Amino acid sequence: MKGTTFSAKDVTHIAALANIPVTAQEEQKLADGFNTTLHVVDQLSAVNVDGVEPTSQVTGLENVFRKDEVDGTRMLSQEEALRNAPRTHNGFFVVDQVLEQKS
């Protein structure tokens, strides 16, 4: 398995996917860091994992259900929910416009 090499252009793409603003100066430094990290990670390709199931939950729990009902003790009031918001209007969060109006 060949190692991946990151370029500044790849960083721009990933930054867009992750919604992280990255400056032109940061791009090359990030790319170099990713290459260093992936070089270490690529050592995993030497491990034989044929027939090995992946583990994402280590204590063996599966499908933990709860009743589908409202739990009042962990409900926030509208006021509490809005208290930390930088912009509110009439009891709602304010977000930037994402759709352009047809002229």
Added chain:
Amino acid sequence: MVSWLHECLDYMKLNTLTLTETIAKLRHKEITLSDLYTDIHDEIAEKNGILNAYLALDDEAVRKAEAVKELPLAGIPVAVKDNFLVPGLPTTASSKVLDGFMPPYESTVTERLHKNGAIVVGKTNMDAWAHGSSTETSDYGPTKNPRNLLYLPGGSSGGSAAAVAADLCIAAIGSETAGSVRQPAAWCGCVGLKPTYGRVSRWGVVAMGSSLDSPGPLGKTVTDCAVLLNVIAGRDPYDATTSDRPVQDFVRGISRGVKGMRIGMCYVDHPKLHSTPVDHAVREAADVFRKLGAAVDVVRLSENGAPNTIVTPDYAIGVYTVVQRSEVSSNLARYDGIRFGHPRSAFGEEAKRRIMLGTFTLSRGYADRYYIRAQQVRSLYIRNFRKLFDQYDILISPTSPGYALEHGASAKSPMFGELEDMLLEPSSISGLPGISVPCHRDISTGLYLGLNIVADQWQEEKILQAAYAYEQATEWNAWAKR
């Protein structure tokens, strides 16, 4: 007579008490809460400006403490890492993204502390979002190691470890993804316990790696950690990954000793550790356990986990890096600066790096190669530990490859934390409980080394028992020796 008494009390400042001592002295009315809090706050006023262990303090702490009646931890001042939500105090996880955030609900861990009478005296500094092992990546400045100010306290729970080591609190709470409780405890010379994944609720803790995150206590002694674990452990309906296994009393059996215990000594033959101070310290610890009646074998390193070997920790670095960064990218996607907090441009360098690499390892075309493969190798580590625990009750190893490093060290590698915690990652990715206890002190620097004791899932009592026996039999923990 009165002035003589006063001198004695001055000599024994109450902030230097252990949790167990404080509980007993308050109960027997040998000390008052008012004197206890005066000493704590005087010490904080004198040292926090230099150490930067606390980011926020509760000015009402004494009043709240005096209002508590007849509870197990009544009035006990506890420091809590800044990724736990505690209403009334800001929660930032040491990131400017959350600057000024006032949590509207409470973490289960601190709720249980409060229900048992404890008081959160303040929120402690950490690597921003818990992304690191130095506390240097905090957006609010680094914490200093109270044993030697030129050195790092470790991290990410560096503020909690420093607050314990410098007696700025009676005990503290931290959280560990892979090393974030045990490594700062080792570097600061105190005790840190990472419980089994799912033993302690993650509800109300700023998430990092959701399949790994384990809140845990940092204390002055092993017993102090057991006392706190008793309070915070157990099923929480708000965290579906917590276990409904009954929680035993972790203090009760702590002094049972290690006679007849089968102990495996691990990683001392790793090429990076050969003839280093941690190698010597752990071999000496093995001799201590032998003298106490345990059977200690060296478990040799291997590539594949052949019988009676332990898989090299080298691959765990890769597994942990991929799993953690993937989970970080998912968890930190929710910080949009709309409902609370600041825009994503406020993320610091380390968080950006982790979010972006995790986005990449989960992206189409790469997830199989990175994320799935890492989870497969994770299974191999779990299998290997399962076999080892058929043979051994506990495994011992160094907590960290060496002493605390100097300030500035974390900026030298994009994988600083992952490399410093390489000896803890195998147990963390397997969800095992572990405890770090002081096992050596360098006379010239004043810095400590930690002994890491690990057991199978849900076997916290075994590691507490062994750690307690070791603490009692050696001279490394001054709090335990008076």
